[in-house]
Amino acid sequence: MCGIVGYTGKREAYPVILKGLKRLEYRGYDSAGVALLNNGLKVYKKKGKVAELEDSVVGKDLHAFTGIGHTRWATHGEPSDRNAHPHSSASGNIAMIHNGIIENYTSIKQELINKGYTFTSDTDTEVLLNFIEDIKKNNESSLEEALRIALKRVVGAYCILLIDKDDPETIIAARKGSPLVIGIGKGEHFLASDATPIVEYTKEVVYVNDYEIAIVKPDQLILKNLGNEKQTPFIQKLDIELAKIEKGGYDHFMLKEIYEQPETIHDCLRGRLNSAAGTITMGGVESNLQALTDANRIVMVACGTSWHAGLIAEYIFEELCRIPVEVEYASEFRYRNPVINKGDVIIAISQSGETADTLVALENAKEKGAFIFGVVNAVGSSIARMSNAGAYTHAGPEIGVASTKAFTGQLAVLTMMALKIGYAKGTIDERRYMQLLRELDEIPEKVKQLLQNTSNIEKIANKYKDAEDFLYLGRGYNFPVALEGALKLKEISYIHAEGYPAAEMKHGPIALVDENLPVVFVATKDSYYEKIVSNVQEIKARRGKVIAVASEGDKVIPGMADDVMYVPDADEILAPLLSVIPLQLLSYYVGIAKGIDVDKPRNLAKSVTVE
């Protein structure tokens, strides 16, 4: 959470930083600010989105060749101008931006108060900044040395950038737990939370590791560890296209990303799935096939939408591989004392690859000897790098805060993994394996077909947009899809929604049903179909409004439902790749009908890098 950008070089820094902040706004949009070095330090900051900062600095002196900028997701201190970053040190000489949480900031703050310091914000960032400046002053040390000493006392997560009025071409950065990428240009450097602000200037980047400090000047990049030893920067080539991080004619990133799914699923399967030859090529699986086929247990660890992908994968892995699977919320898994035995495999699922709870849960499990397989979208992210092996989802940058194309990418990867492992183990026979490979190959085309006619989904959204609650029900593979549909609606429309296994409804939630409650059934043709038909009848008997996701050609469910969203027929294992899409669109159109900024819904941030 929070997006940070820095620039030092020959260009005007402000436009580079502002554009970068707009790209990173998905990480938080409670306030934004910049600090620029030009004959002194100028700091401009504003509560609200980056556009509000932009309006507020019209006519101000923005000339500078070095600067830093921040877009905030509030942790300590409410969103306000005062709490916005960058913060300035007591002397006014140093400015700092920070992404993360300093957990022991209260004790450090008290020490500083005892020394006579006062604070203008409620943030942990201002405390850390003054702590650094205090060390610099008392030890007569450089800013870099002071930072190193300060970080040894800090508990928590951080990515920080510092600039000093007395060193006008230098940015000093440090990271632990929150991401930092440095772009290497000719006589210039770019710093950012992810590569999206960098890609249009250079494709050469260095991902800074935890406990590293970077000293960045236009012509020089020095990396050191906290022990002051120089580290060799590992330069990597970026594989992102600019077009992929722009809206490309769509009103919102979320809509663009929903419509990209035929292509993103295809990209995920490309080079891996060969249905004619009956092969799945996945380097990470192949080189660890023994560990995966022999696994006593698989534990899926994730949060939010990625956790829902894990739930679907649980059904798929147990069916195809006959390996017991548990699906864990990373935030719970990391704090209890989970039993991890030799032979357990942990599959980490994450779009961003930076989710703090998932990352720490994995680090703990790795320490206990677990084998970690990462299913990650963001290339080069922390989770991708700390995993023992992995497979990227190749969905491209996902910018809309609500996850859509990353989810279907996760399902595609997890399905291929289960097929490959199951086939190698002999728990899936040749005929079924070949049939599923063929059907998986057809999914991108089916998604395309589905997305060609969605006007009725917009009508349904307008019809139910004023409902106060929604219930989402599904069974089997479609039960987690119901959970995902409910999550999407909550995020994007602010309507309360709950997902349940359809049969579980009778054990309580059915009491909610009346003529005002829309109930969304994910009821495609599968082995649970007859059962879910009975559940629809139970809702209709209580005058609930039924919106159904049904298979094309189904005659029964449409005869009972008030509204229907059709999806092409598919094997039940693959059905979630299709049935989730109308639910993504339903929440999108409800959000739009309610006038919500669907790409930046309130209180959310895309990359949850605080616990």
Ligand code: F6R
């Ligand atoms: C929902 C959503 C979140 C994320 C969750 C995990 O639309 O985007 O629930 O799925 O924060 O994020 P990643 O997958 O980046 O670890």
